[in-house]
Each structure stands twice: as C-alpha cells, then as structure tokens.
Amino acid sequence: MARKKFIAIAGNIGAGKTELTSFLCRKYGLTPSFEPNDQNPYLADFYKDMKTWAFRSQLFFLTHKFRLHRELERTPGTVLQDRTLYEDAEIFAKNLHRQRLIDKRDWSTYWELYQTISQSLRPPDLMIYLRCPVVTLKERIRLRGRTMEKDIPTAYLKRLNALYEEWFEGYSLSPVLVLGTDKLDYLTNLVDRVDLFRQIEKHL
Template identity: 25%
Template structure:
C-alpha cells in the first residue's frame, strides 16, 4: 500500500506486482519447460510459448486477491510474449510458419475475448552485454545455456516493438535506461511515479489539514 499526499490532496494506492510465473514453467507435470527451451529452442520453443501464453493470460485476467487493489504491475505481459519472444523465435527460424500462425491466433483470441489491455509500458532498456552479465550473476540454473546472441536478438525485438517508427504498439511507453546503479534506476522510478501509478489521470479530492493529519497518523508516515 502506498499512501500519497500531494499538497491538500490525498489518496491511497494499493499496488500488486505480478512476477513471471517461473515456477509454473519449471514444473509442468514434472517437465521443466524452461530448461528444455534453453537446451533446444528448435524443439521446445513452440510448446514453451504455448504454455507461456496460457500462464500469462491467467495472470493478466485473474482478479487481484484484494478488491481494493488500485494498480497492477506485470513483470512481463502477453503483449511482450507476442511481439518480442514469438517474433524473435520466428525471425530466427526456431519455429515454423504454421506454429507461428497458431500462436498468433491464440493471442488474437485472448485479445478479443479478454481484457488484456495495458495502460502503460515501462521499458527497462539495457544493453544485451549488461543483461548477459546480470543473468550470470543471478545464477538461475536453466539460464546457464543462454548465449549472448539470444539476448541481442531479443533486444532487437524489443526495440522494434517499442521504439521503431513503424511499431504496432499503441500503449504509452516510458523508457528507463537501466545499465546504471540500482539507486539511479530508483531515481528514474521516483521521477516518473505519477505516470507509473496513474496519478496523472486519477481524480482526487481536496482534504483539509485536520483530515490530512489523521491520515498521516493512521498510516504512520
């Protein structure tokens, strides 16, 4: 929960951060799809992306545990799966045309039958070489097989989707250059807090000084 006081305006933001369902990908009835993917993309990318579409759809369409949730933040989205990871796999011949067409139809069905829309995309822009070193430092076992070239290809897919003039994306984008320290990234977040939390579009009510002090004491800040 994030209490926000701006001048004489006060409102409460309850944020839910939805991480990628990595553990689901690691155990599909005993099968580690994440490991299989990085072992042989040509063989397993189709199955992996099918399951990723399913799990991301479940995450993006599930109701928050708290009915008071104001903002949901997704680590990645169905849109990034479709326009980055699927495109990268098809462009680099890891999946064939028929597989690509089936996965594209899955995405179109999800978009037509569920509300998977996004209000904002925060693009954490990072050179592939920096991401590669961070992945090695993270030490996730399945990712030891990831070559730098794969990250370079994914970077190109993200650039095409979010930064190119002919991009099909219509969602507003904020770009953070994250080949910096964590403190500098946090500062970028702070400077863009209103946009990220939707405060620039949220209708707020005036609060008198007495009420504002009561709110501060209640929330202990």
C-alpha cells in the first residue's frame, strides 16, 4: 500500500461503513473521510417536508461530495471514503425520484450534473460494497440510537438495498470487493480479519 490509493466503502444505512472505515484506518494508517450528514443545512427541513426539500438537499450532498472527492484526490497517501458521490446519485437521489419526491424536470437537471461531475473524477482504486439484509440493518440502527434514524421505515431500507444491487450489477469504474456484513466479524474473529486483509491487499 505504498503508492497512493483511493478506497471507497459503499453500503446501506447501518451496513457497517463507519465501523469498517475506522478499523481499516487503524490497521493501515489511512486517512478517513466520513459522511457529512450534520453539515447539510436542508436535512431537518427535508425530514419534515420531503417533496419540497428533496432536490435541494440532494444538490447540497452532490456539491459537497464533489469537493470532498477532489480534496481526496489531492491528499497524500492512501485515503478511505465512507460513502461516495456515486451513492448519493445512484441510490439516494434515484430513490427520491422514483418515489416522486424529485420531479422529472429537477431529476433531469440533477442527473446531467451528476454525469458531468462523475466523468471528471478519478474513480476509486477499490470499491468495497457492504451487503447486509434489512433485518440486520434495522437492529444496528436501533442499537446505535441516532434520533434522525429511529423512524426509518423498513420499506425504505428495502428500496435502498434493491438500488444498491441494481447499481453494482452495472458498476464498472473499479474493482469491487463485496462483503456480507451480517456474517462477517472482523472485529473479534481472527479468521474473518485475516481473510478481509488478504482480499483488500490482493486488490491493492
């Protein structure tokens, strides 16, 4: 891992992205980059009135992630990102459009902007996809007790999981490592841990 690499971790809410990011950063001495939820000035309004604020909220995330991605490209040493710009568009914004919370005209503007931005970026050297069933996601969300997440409907998590699978079926920007995080226990199980390191190092 001497040469600069860009590792991205993708996955649904509660899939274990932050935990894995922190774990790998400790193991390899990497620079982490976390999801900037608390910086979105539209988020509180969005949760109260999704149809009015969905487009603006997603535009903020796209802009912020674009700037962050650029910064990561310039950061020396290997970097690790918890949730990417691609997920904002391919999963979260697309879900809002399909639920008719972002109308056709706004969606067309958003998607064109996303395509233009993504084509100008250096893709990750490795995309780690954390696959996790909804029942496990629900339990983890309950255990971590974040106020904004406590009332997330099961149907919403199912739709996001379906969009993740759809996205990864056609994803070709970089090598992908798929980890089933409902069964993987790299924190306490030495065999799982060694296997995880081996797979990551094989890609990098």
